Amino acid sequence: MRITLITLSLLLPAAAFAQEMPAMNEADIANMMQHVEEMELCMQKVGKKKMAELEKSSAQIEAEVAALCQAGKRSQAQVKAISYGKKMADDPTIEAMMKCAEPMKGMMTSMPMMPFMDVSSENPDKHVCD
Numbered sequence: 001m002r003i004t005l006i007t008l009s010l011l012l013p014a015a016a017f018a019q020e021m022p023a024m025n026e027a028d029i030a031n032m033m034q035h036v037e038e039m040e041l042c043m044q045k046v047g048k049k050k051m052a053e054l055e056k057s058s059a060q061i062e063a064e065v066a067a068l069c070q071a072g073k074r075s076q077a078q079v080k081a082i083s084y085g086k087k088m089a090d091d092p093t094i095e096a097m098m099k100c101a102e103p104m105k106g107m108m109t110s111m112p113m114m115p116f117m118d119v120s121s122e123n124p125d126k127h128v129c130d
Contacts, residue, residue: 035103042100050093058088069129081128 043051061084068077088094 032104039100039104043097046093046096046100051097054088054091054093058084065128074127074129078128 061080065077065081068074068080
């Protein structure tokens with residue numbers, strides 16, 4: 001349920017913004033909301049316990065990375081973030097959640113306010129502390 005609320009909180013401003021964009025009409029917005037509902041049903045199959053565990057570990061890593069950034073240990077923070085990201089990329093729960101979100105992928109990347117930060121070794125100009 002929390003994932004759904006987070007997703008909706010991301011999409012509602014997008015829907016409001018989309019009303020001002022000539023490229024998105026009411027049918028596009030209705031289609032997007034249908035995808036949100038499908039994603040919510042799919043996420044329910046993933047399991048609340050697994051998502052809660054993932055949320056807890058993510059919050060812990062986020063706090064550790066923030067502490068490293070505040071302490072000026074930028075390199076350590078970057079290594080920790082990349083390491084955790086790679087671990088999560090192989091996590092079956094994340095894989096299931098990504099499959100659930102797949103229908104939204106095309107819609108979200110086309111929205112100008114959704115530039116997701118890619119903090120990876122392939123993107124050295126972006127830093128987790130920034």
